Amino acid sequence: MRDTCLMLIALTGCDDLVASAPESPCPPAFAQDETGECVFDEEAVADLMRSFADGDLVQINAEPFPQVTDSNVERNVYITPLFVAPGLDTVDLYQLVDPYRADDELPFEFPVGTAIVHERVDGLEGSTIQVKREEGFEGDEGRQWWFGKYWPDGEPDLVDCTPCILCHTETAHPGTEGLYGVPGDAR
Ligand code: HEC
Numbered sequence: 001m002r003d004t005c006l007m008l009i010a011l012t013g014c015d016d017l018v019a020s021a022p023e024s025p026c027p028p029a030f031a032q033d034e035t036g037e038c039v040f041d042e043e044a045v046a047d048l049m050r051s052f053a054d055g056d057l058v059q060i061n062a063e064p065f066p067q068v069t070d071s072n073v074e075r076n077v078y079i080t081p082l083f084v085a086p087g088l089d090t091v092d093l094y095q096l097v098d099p100y101r102a103d104d105e106l107p108f109e110f111p112v113g114t115a116i117v118h119e120r121v122d123g124l125e126g127s128t129i130q131v132k133r134e135e136g137f138e139g140d141e142g143r144q145w146w147f148g149k150y151w152p153d154g155e156p157d158l159v160d161c162t163p164c165i166l167c168h169t170e171t172a173h174p175g176t177e178g179l180y181g182v183p184g185d186a187r
Pocket of ligand 1: 066067068069075077099116117118128129130147148149162163164165166167168178179180181182183
């Protein structure tokens, strides 16, 4: 249908139809509840894990890079672009995090709604995701971040693996909400 319409745009100007496709007012991984508020939603997470490379998230690295803790595994990292402060969004803030600098101190916290996907390029395991949840949410170590792992079709990857919190601990990177970041030469 969309292709037909794109073909027709040139002929009839039916781009109004394309432009009027409903857009969610919520960031990816969130959906509106019955009161219209954006709340964390696992269906929306599954949607995001099928489509994160299609433009809703911004890719941080230029080319796939070997994971800092496992050089046999190639990764891409994507983040939700959200306002943080004048002149600074989540993409800029995340670029300040360096996996090799455990003493990094970020000037701001990531806003609720930030999702970061760590794509497993070879597809042998699912890609992982962290989402900054609402005030009051207590994940591992009481942190405001939710962790998940999904296959490219949006199904959760439930195969046993090293627990996320073994590496993603606030103790290892206390000034960056436990985030590692992408090595500078991969950006
Ligand atoms: C063996 C250590 C290790 C384990 C276990 C691990 N990660 Fe990571 N993760 C890393 C490293 C190191 C990075 C930084 C990027 C890189 O080197 O690929 C990272 C990056 C990420 C990122 C990008 C955000 C950031 O921190 O910069 C997400 C999202 C993520 N991991 C989610 C998960 C989830 C979810 C799990 C559990 C299912 C998990 N990770 C398990 C080491 C680990």
